Amino acid sequence: MAEKPKVYYFAGRGKMETVRWILAAAGVEFEEEFIETREQYEKLLKEGALLFQQLPMVYIDGMKMVQRKAIMRYVASKHNMYGKNLKERALIDMYVEGTSDLLDIILIHPFLTPDDKRKHIEIIEQKATNRYFPVYEKVLRDHGQPFLVGNQFSWADVQLMEAILMVEEKCPAILFAFPQIKAFKERISKIPTIKAFLQPGSKQKPLPDDKFVKTVQTVLQMYYTMSLN
CATH class of the missing domain: 1.20.1050.10 (Glutathione S-transferase Yfyf (Class Pi); Chain A, domain 2)
Structure with missing residues (x-):
């Protein structure tokens, strides 16, 4: 039995949510490891798991894939969701x-x-x-x-x-x-896979809250507040 993909990200939406969507739409069961501390992030860096020192990262088919569009394109191609020509x-x-x-x-x-x-x-x-x-x-x-x-x-x-x-x-x-x-x-x-992902208890994440924001800022050492200006 093939190993389930494992996604590495914060316990919230962010840049990983769109990856969760494509995995769920393709009917792919996946596991999650939530990054909650700076130490977890630095461990991934030391292991060379983050090619460009960025999250999200997905371990799938023996690859440690980064860059969300590359991940999604791979999943879409593998599961016949990337056109006929x-x-x-x-x-x-x-x-x-x-x-x-x-x-x-x-x-x-x-x-x-x-x-x-x-x-x-x-x-x-x-x-x-x-x-x-x-x-x-x-x-x-x-x-x-x-x-x-x-x-x-x-x-x-x-x-x-x-x-x-x-x-x-x-x-x-x-x-x-x-x-x-x-x-x-x-x-x-x-569509059955989408319907399932929209149900309570799925891996779809809720609206980001203050805890999610604080975790991201702490792990990535964001010492500034974003502004529209």
Whole structure:
């Protein structure tokens, strides 16, 4: 029996959550080791486990993989979620890169000051409404298929589903203006692996709290507060 992949990260979302999504979507059971102290992080560094001295890291198929998109691309390729040909893979990459840009905007939110957090929600809503969601609304309408690319579930669908839910947490009414995306969300949420990941008790992580932020800052020795300016 093959060894389960093991993910190394903090006990929260951050840059690992999108990796958890793709593993779960592919039906891959995985274990987690939560990094809670500076000593754990330094041990991984000394062992040479972190190629660029960065988390997240996933031990999978005998490899210590870093860089989240490389990890996700590997999982997607292995589990038939990366298109049927070169053109489809190019489209998937393009959509994933765009969605990742939106996710990265949301990623910094827990690390902002209270005043900046209020401003940041407006930025998230503006970016999603004016730049990112209109693209996917048009893609879904023009493509006329249940999925973004071709006629099968792909890595691009997983990323968009994650982004939709994360934006909705900050802007609950945002999908009123995007009926195609709303219908997409309803379809994707019924896929068995996605449905399971959205249930209580799964490895999906909740909204980051103060404890998560403090742990990240302590482990990575972040001696500054992030600002929108």
